[in-house]
Amino acid sequence: MEKRIKKGMTCASVTFDQLISQENLAQNKPFKAGDVAIFEVLEIGKHAQIQSIGRNLTITPGDRIMGVFGARYATSQFEGYVPQTLQEEYHLLGGGGVVGIVASTHSKYEEEGPTRLKLIGMAARINGKVINTIEENAFKLRRFDGSSVSKTKVILSLGSAMDSGKTTTAAYLCHGLANKGIKSAYIKLTGTAYPKDKNLAYDLGACVAVDFTKYGYPSTYLS
Numbered sequence: 096m097e098k099r100i101k102k103g104m105t106c107a108s109v110t111f112d113q114l115i116s117q118e119n120l121a122q123n124k125p126f127k128a129g130d131v132a133i134f135e136v137l138e139i140g141k142h143a144q145i146q147s148i149g150r151n152l153t154i155t156p157g158d159r160i161m162g163v164f165g166a167r168y169a170t171s172q173f174e175g176y177v178p179q180t181l182q183e184e185y186h187l188l189g190g191g192g193v194v195g196i197v198a199s200t201h202s203k204y205e206e207e208g209p210t211r212l213k214l215i216g217m218a219a220r221i222n223g224k225v226i227n228t229i230e231e232n233a234f235k236l237r238r239f240d241g242s243s244v245s246k247t248k249v250i251l252s253l254g255s256a257m258d259s260g261k262t263t264t265a266a267y268l269c270h271g272l273a274n275k276g277i278k279s280a281y282i283k284l285t286g287t288a289y290p291k292d293k294n295l296a297y298d299l300g301a302c303v304a305v306d307f308t309k310y311g312y313p314s315t316y317l318s
Contacts, residue, residue, distance in 0.1 A: 103192015105163040105288045105313045106131050107148040111218035111226055117181060120217065125179050128318045129229035129311055130164045134185060134194065134212035141172070142187045142210045146289060151190075159215065162192040163228055165313030167287045171257045173209060174199040176317070185212045191288030193313040229318070232311030266296040273300025283307065287314040 102109070109131055136158045144151040145160060154160060164177045167188040175188040175195040186197045186209035197209050217225045252265040265281060272279045281296035283306035290306075297304035312318050 100133060100159045100161050101145060101152045101154060102147055102161040103145045103163065103190075103288070104147055104290060105165075105192045105308060106161050106218075106226075106228060109161065109218065109226060109228070112221040113219050113223070114216035115219050115223070115225065116216040117214050120181060124181070126164045126177050127227060127229075128163075128165045128177055129227040129313060131218040131226040131228060132162060132164065132194070133215040133218060134160050134162055135215055136160060137184060137211040137213050140187075140208040140210040141204050142190050144190065145187070145192050146190045147192075154210070160192065160212070161218065162187070162194040162212075163288075163313040164195060165189075165193040165287070166195055166317040167193060167314050168316045169257055169287060171201050172204065173197050173201070175209075181214070185214055186210065187212060189287040189289060189314070191290070191308070191313070193288055228311035228313065230311070232309075235310050262292040262295065266292075266299045266301075269296050269301040270299035278302045280304070285315045287316070288312075 114133060136154050136156050138156060139154070144153050165188065166176045168174050173188050175186060175197045178185070178196045182196060185194050188195045188197065188209065194212060200208065219225050250268065252261045254261040269279045269281055279301050281293060281301040281304040283292050288308045293304040293306050307315055
């Protein structure tokens with residue numbers, strides 16, 4: 096029986112027609128942020144689960160997962176980048192299924208390190224084109240022309256570091272506004288794919304809560 100492929104949230108709705116094996120990829124093929132691939136789990140490190148739509152999926156060595164290449168710069172976790180050539184192994188940079196190569200690690204994760212992966216192949220369309228979540232969701236983007244600015248108040252929640260309280264502040268602001276009968280929408284502008292922040296804002300009263308994954312971005316760092 097063919098192994099079940101566990102999909103990260105970044106590519107939960109992706110289906111593919113063919114798999115381009117690593118042997119059929121050029122050694123100097125540049126991967127791009129948003130490229131979708133199938134990986135085999137080699138060793139569990141920081142991430143023992145991946146977040147899919149609706150719930151976390153437990154992963155174990157030997158499992159096959161579908162992930163998306165992307166970069167991450169998270170001072171409390173990993174700094175990692177999209178590889179520019181084929182590698183012996185790859186790393187799970189985030190629980191949403193973002194994959195890359197770790198460049199540096201916060202001291203609290205140095206011993207266990209990232210979850211290690213082996214590339215099985217790139218997910219492709221019937222014409223052989225590698226699926227890229229950013230490119231395939233580009234039609235959803237709309238340029239802001241300022242026409243509704245007079246009717247909309249925009250409040251930014253800014254911070255100088257990871258885990259500095261930006262999301263908590265924004266989510267509880269949505270909560271306070273909801274208690275006053277004022278509608279609000281929460282938009283997560285930066286980060287790495289993971290639904291916790293937008294779910295918190297929605298649970299606390301935002302009428303709509305979205306992030307960059309809606310438009311196919313696995314992360315916003317270097318994308």
